[in-house]
Structure formats: structure tokens, C-alpha cells
Amino acid sequence: MIRLGVNIDHVATVRQARRTNEPDPVWAAVLAELGGADGITIHLREDRRHIQQRDLRLLRETVAVLLNLELACEEEVLRIACQVRPDQATLVPERREEITTEGGLDVAGQQDRVRRAVEQLREAGIKVSLFLDPEEAQIEAAARLGVQAVELHTGGYANARGQQQQQELQKLVLAAESVRRLGLALHAGHGLTYRNVHPVAAIPGMEELNIGHSIVSRAIMVGMTQAVREMKEQMLLAVQHRGPG
Numbered sequence: 001m002i003r004l005g006v007n008i009d010h011v012a013t014v015r016q017a018r019r020t021n022e023p024d025p026v027w028a029a030v031l032a033e034l035g036g037a038d039g040i041t042i043h044l045r046e047d048r049r050h051i052q053q054r055d056l057r058l059l060r061e062t063v064a065v066l067l068n069l070e071l072a073c074e075e076e077v078l079r080i081a082c083q084v085r086p087d088q089a090t091l092v093p094e095r096r097e098e099i100t101t102e103g104g105l106d107v108a109g110q111q112d113r114v115r116r117a118v119e120q121l122r123e124a125g126i127k128v129s130l131f132l133d134p135e136e137a138q139i140e141a142a143a144r145l146g147v148q149a150v151e152l153h154t155g156g157y158a159n160a161r162g163q164q165q166q167q168e169l170q171k172l173v174l175a176a177e178s179v180r181r182l183g184l185a186l187h188a189g190h191g192l193t194y195r196n197v198h199p200v201a202a203i204p205g206m207e208e209l210n211i212g213h214s215i216v217s218r219a220i221m222v223g224m225t226q227a228v229r230e231m232k233e234q235m236l237l238a239v240q241h242r243g244p245g
């Protein structure tokens with residue numbers, strides 16, 4: 001079987017565009033669960049550009065499926081994670097100026113920093129996954145740290161076209177074999193869409209896909225007709241009740 005972790009960060013992005021209280025990612029999580037989500041994924045970024053601590057706190061109380069928190073190896077957010085205790089933590093690299101997470105975590109290059117973060121999370125009883133580029137050296141370094149899972153970065157595959165996309169897919173297939181050979185759970189995500197998800201979901205042993213932007217984008221589109229209809233109804237009702245003027 002395969003799990004779908006729905007990343008709801010961009011519901012919060014729309015809210016933060018107005019610093020108001022809608023749309024609420026807590027509502028979105030409930031609706032995602034009703035739609036069959038096996039997990040809810042959020043990224044508490046250092047700059048708090050979308051998900052806020054309030055969201056994490058409420059989602060910890062309300063999400064009935066697996067709650068997966070993406071976070072950087074930074075002291076403040078690690079402390080928050082250990083207090084709130086999501087079911088799973090996925091360590092990701094984070095740079096302030098990036099639009100979204102751009103590359104995998106460089107575990108091989110910063111073993112000590114990542115090791116400390118992994119130990120802290122594991123001591124708090126949280127399952128740890130590392131977000132990695134599909135490279136052998138990174139996967140082996142992850143296995144040495146004793147994490148339970150690796151999430152393969154599918155951005156390279158998602159952004160490539162034609163023959164190059166096939167090559168990127170092949171990298172994912174080989175990396176997936178290594179992840180499984182080393183006894184780690186196999187996850188993947190980033191840039192997956194309704195058009196490109198199929199070959200990734202078909203990789204043997206794939207246990208979890210984390211998908212956000214494409215689902216939130218489609219939710220806006222499939223909900224647009226209904227949302228406009230409901231606003232129009234409100235306006236027409238008001239017109240019917242207009243006083244003489």
C-alpha cells in the first residue's frame with residue numbers, strides 16, 4: 001500500500017497574503033482527511049511565511065491521520081517539534097531566499113548537525129525522515145544516522161522533460177533500491193502533479209508521497225465555480241431585501 005501525505009502549506013500561504021483567518025489550514029486538513037489523505041504534512045519555516053505555530057498546535061490536536069512536520073535542523077524549530085510531538089518529522093534544508101525547498105539535505109556534508117537533530121527528535125519519540133536528493137552517498141549517510149525513513153526529492157524528475165525526465169526517474173528508481181536495501185522506509189515528494197505522479201507511485205516499495213502545491217492548486221480550481229455561485233446568491237438575496245430607495 002501507499003500513503004498520501006497532503007501538504008497544506010499553501011492554504012496558509014493564501015491566508016498569510018492577507019494576515020486574516022481564512023482559509024484555515026485546520027479546516028483544510030479535515031477536508032483532506034475526508035478525501036482520503038493518509039497524512040497531513042506541514043512545514044514550519046523559520047520565517048513563518050505560511051504555517052504558524054498556532055496551526056501546528058491545533059493540527060496536533062485535530063489531525064487523526066499521521067501528522068508529518070517538515071523542519072530545518074535549527075534549534076528553535078527543533079525545540080517546538082519536541083514539545084508538540086508530531087508523529088513524524090522530516091528534516092529539510094532551508095534557505096530564507098528560496099521560493100520552496102530547493103535541494104535535498106546534505107547529510108553527507110553536515111553529519112554532526114543532522115545527527116544532533118535526529119537524536120533530539122528520536123528522544124522525543126518522533127519518527128524521523130530525511131529529505132534527500134536521490135544520491136547513494138546521501139542515502140548511506142542517512143542510514144548511518146539511524147533514521148527510520150528517507151524522502152527522495154522528486155523535484156529533479158518533476159522539472160525535467162522527455163529523455164532527461166526518464167534519466168531522472170531512473171535515478172529515483174536506483175535510489176529507492178538503496179533506501180530499501182538499507183532497511184529504511186521509502187518516501188518521496190516535491191513537484192509531483194496529477195500528470196507526473198504515476199511513475200513515482202509505481203516504484204516498488206514506495207510507502208508515502210507528500211504532495212502539496214498541485215493538490216491545493218486543483219482545490220482552488222474545482223472549488224471556484226461553487227464559490228462564485230455562493231457569493232452571487234448572497235448578493236442577489238441582498239438585492240431582494242433592499243428597502244425602497
Ligand code: PXP
Pocket residue numbers: 007009043070090092100101131151188189190191192210211212213214
Ligand atoms: N516534501 C518536502 C520535503 C517538501 O519540502 C515539500 C514542499 O514543502 C513537499 C514534499 C511538497 O512539494 P509540493 O508542494 O511541490 O507538492
